[in-house]
Amino acid sequence: MSSGSVAILGLGPGDPAQRTPEVEAALAVATDLIGYFPYVDRIPDRPGLRRHASDNRVELDRARHALQLAAVGARVAVVSGGDAGVFAMASAVFEAVEHGEASWRALDIQVLPGISAMFAAAARVGAPLGHDFCAISLSDNLKPWAVIEQRLRAVAVAGFVIALYNPLSRARPWQLGAALELLRQALPGDVPVVFATAVTRPDERITILPLRDADPALADMRTLVMIGSAATRVLERPGGMRPWVYSPRGIASS
Amino acid sequence: MSSGSVAILGLGPGDPAQRTPEVEAALAVATDLIGYFPYVDRIPDRPGLRRHASDNRVELDRARHALQLAAVGARVAVVSGGDAGVFAMASAVFEAVEHGEASWRALDIQVLPGISAMFAAAARVGAPLGHDFCAISLSDNLKPWAVIEQRLRAVAVAGFVIALYNPLSRARPWQLGAALELLRQALPGDVPVVFATAVTRPDERITILPLRDADPALADMRTLVMIGSAATRVLERPGGMRPWVYSPRGIASS
Numbered sequence: 001m002s003s004g005s006v007a008i009l010g011l012g013p014g015d016p017a018q019r020t021p022e023v024e025a026a027l028a029v030a031t032d033l034i035g036y037f038p039y040v041d042r043i044p045d046r047p048g049l050r051r052h053a054s055d056n057r058v059e060l061d062r063a064r065h066a067l068q069l070a071a072v073g074a075r076v077a078v079v080s081g082g083d084a085g086v087f088a089m090a091s092a093v094f095e096a097v098e099h100g101e102a103s104w105r106a107l108d109i110q111v112l113p114g115i116s117a118m119f120a121a122a123a124r125v126g127a128p129l130g131h132d133f134c135a136i137s138l139s140d141n142l143k144p145w146a147v148i149e150q151r152l153r154a155v156a157v158a159g160f161v162i163a164l165y166n167p168l169s170r171a172r173p174w175q176l177g178a179a180l181e182l183l184r185q186a187l188p189g190d191v192p193v194v195f196a197t198a199v200t201r202p203d204e205r206i207t208i209l210p211l212r213d214a215d216p217a218l219a220d221m222r223t224l225v226m227i228g229s230a231a232t233r234v235l236e237r238p239g240g241m242r243p244w245v246y247s248p249r250g251i252a253s254s
Numbered sequence: 255m256s257s258g259s260v261a262i263l264g265l266g267p268g269d270p271a272q273r274t275p276e277v278e279a280a281l282a283v284a285t286d287l288i289g290y291f292p293y294v295d296r297i298p299d300r301p302g303l304r305r306h307a308s309d310n311r312v313e314l315d316r317a318r319h320a321l322q323l324a325a326v327g328a329r330v331a332v333v334s335g336g337d338a339g340v341f342a343m344a345s346a347v348f349e350a351v352e353h354g355e356a357s358w359r360a361l362d363i364q365v366l367p368g369i370s371a372m373f374a375a376a377a378r379v380g381a382p383l384g385h386d387f388c389a390i391s392l393s394d395n396l397k398p399w400a401v402i403e404q405r406l407r408a409v410a411v412a413g414f415v416i417a418l419y420n421p422l423s424r425a426r427p428w429q430l431g432a433a434l435e436l437l438r439q440a441l442p443g444d445v446p447v448v449f450a451t452a453v454t455r456p457d458e459r460i461t462i463l464p465l466r467d468a469d470p471a472l473a474d475m476r477t478l479v480m481i482g483s484a485a486t487r488v489l490e491r492p493g494g495m496r497p498w499v500y501s502p503r504g505i506a507s508s
Contacts, residue, residue, distance in 0.1 A: 017276040085376045091384025094500035105491045111377035115367045122339045123365035130345025134388035142504030151412045158408035237359045246348035250396030
């Protein structure tokens with residue numbers, strides 16, 4: 001019987017002050033660190049810690065590697081940014097378990113939540129996710145673009161605030177522009193859109209614009225884009241302070 | 255010029271190991287603590303800390319109180335469970351700002367994110383929110399029930415995993431049953447449903463059932479209910495261990 005384990009961790013958006021003690025404790029006892037290299041790079045070296053950083057888009061290989069190491073006794077920490085369960089490594093690990101060796105189902109696997117990019121970005125500008133909301137990955141590497149379009153239309157019409165993950169990359173340059181164009185057909189042009197890049201990091205950049213003026217060039221791979229509902233409000237502030245954005249809790253009965 | 259401030263905090267689901275250092279630091283310097291009494295009760299007493307615990311459903315009064323205190327120099331911490339931006343106090347505070355005194359717009363107001371009930375519950379069972387997902391409050395105190403029905407139908411048909419907040423209360427006994435019935439008409443009967451109550455607390459209780467058998471009696475005010483999509487998987491485990499639930503990252507192109 002092996003004493004190995006896999007802890008699938010969310011490191012939060014960047015600032016260690018937004019990382020939970022539970023996650024810190026798991027990192028402190030890990031023998032092996034697995035993840036996309038910018039996340040692995042956030043964890044300081046220490047004796048006894050082996051690092052296995054890998055490139056983007058090899059999530060399943062990474063997941064199998066973690067399970068193989070745990071099966072022979074390693075205490076593996078699989079690291080993601082934000083929350084590990086949100087368009088990150090947790091799903092990939094369970095996918096590897098399902099299609100992998102039967103013995104992997106008996107492994108000690110724990111998922112430790114983190115502050116998601118979505119909630120960190122929302123907190124920075126106010127409370128844009130203050131009523132019903134959804135999260136959609138704009139990456140069509142793993143699902144057909146037609147499904148993404150259909151989902152965007154459904155939630156925009158139904159009044160959800162929308163958080164867009166993976167808005168664009170070098171290999172996916174046009175998808176965010178197409179999504180914004182589609183949303184302009186379903187929502188009023190003055191709905192606020194928030195572009196939140198590298199939240200809590202030194203190069204944090206936040207832009208708030210009406211949907212009619214939202215420009216995909218404001219996003220990069222580290223940007224979380226939030227599109228308000230028709231009810232979302234922008235509160236102007238004095239003295240050039242950045243406005244607050246919030247979505248009221250209620251809808252009046254008609 | 256007042257030096258008062260409002261920090262709107264998410265305390266996480268319960269276990270302090272899931273509370274961020276940023277939130278702990280804000281609690282340590284607060285002069286006044288405002289919130290629904292079970293959340294205020296989580297914070298230990300200390301000299302110099304005034305406590306203003308209130309009952310449920312007085313969010314706007316509470317928000318105004320926080321702003322009034324900050325306007326005369328208090329360092330106020332407004333506490334919510336989970337994440338303050340998710341069906342919690344952040345939206346109420348900005349609503350009070352919008353409709354309150356003009357000077358409140360110049361106040362130092364910060365929102366500090368927390369581990370949401372949704373992500374804490376998801377982590378406990380695997381990765382049920384591993385693809386596109388949404389969060390809906392089932393409370394019809396603040397929006398018409400017809401809007402809730404329309405939103406549930408839209409996201410179920412479009413393939414989102416659904417997290418239901420505020421599934422029921424003494425004053426709202428039938429809404430969860432009605433929601434599950436509606437979802438049974440839109441989704442396969444074997445879609446997994448997770449009832450996660452009091453996650454990370456001593457009386458944590460988790461039940462996983464197919465939608466056809468999901469029983470509203472499994473929920474109380476502290477329950478987060480997650481309804482899978484047709485793609486969500488249940489991984490059985492040996493030796494009576496609780497199965498894992500996860501939603502695969504991708505959808506094959508057809």
